[in-house]
Amino acid sequence: MDPERPDSPTEPKDPTDPDVDDGMDDDAAWDLRERRETPTERLDRNWADLLQELRVSQTGVQLLTGLLLTVPFQSRFAELSTNQRVIYLVTTSLSVIATGVLIAPVMLHRVLFRLHARRPLVQASQRFAIAGLATLGLAVVGVVGLIFDVVLGAVAGLVAGLAALALLGVLWGVVPAVVRRRFHEG
Known part of the structure; x- marks a missing residue:
């Protein structure tokens, strides 16, 4: 194993060896024991899972951004009103930022291609995915608020925007945190 590249190919370890998880976090040790998955295979699986998640979110954010970019025309x-234009510009900016952040793993992959740097690729892309989804959520809140503002007025826009923020906050923040905590409590 190359010490400069901790995710480079290694000899498979014997999962029955009691020292098999030396130096591994609990998740990696479990994957090795239960799945007979080497650290490199685990990184490849994590990358494939992350790519699938990014594909879904990239499509949505690109459609949203494209539609927002046509609105001024x-x-x-x-x-x-001036306030509605400000909401539009902030929302469009958030959507463009989300687009950039959610597509950033593609560029990172290109830069790290064939360098056996899957671990930093997966770690950075995980952060990009979370930041991109959070930014996308704020853009969606802005779109909902703006639409209700234009159609029904400022109060309806504020209420709808806050409702969307609460909904996405619960679905994308609270529920995952609760599930993760309950899983770890076991």
Whole structure:
């Protein structure tokens, strides 16, 4: 094993060896024991899982960004109030940021390609995915708030935006945190 590249190919360890998890975190040791999965295989699986998740979110954020970028060219855009235009610009900015952050793992993969650097790729991409989804959530809140504001007024826009924020906060934040905590408590 190359010490400079801790995720480089290694000889498979014997999962029945009591010292098999020396230096491994509990998750990696479990994967080795239960799945007979080497650290490199684990990183490859984690990367494949992450890519699938990113594909779903990238499609959504690209559609949202594309639609937002066309709004100023619609005839009714001129009727928006200053506050509505500010909400639109902030929302569009958040959507563009989310697009960049969610696509960043692709560029990182290109830069690290063939360098046997799967571990930093997976770790950085995990952070990009979380940051991108959080930013996408804020963009969705902005879109919902703006639509309700334009159609029903500022109060409805505020209520709808807060409702969307609460919904996404629960589904994307609270529920995963509770499930993770309960899993660890066992």
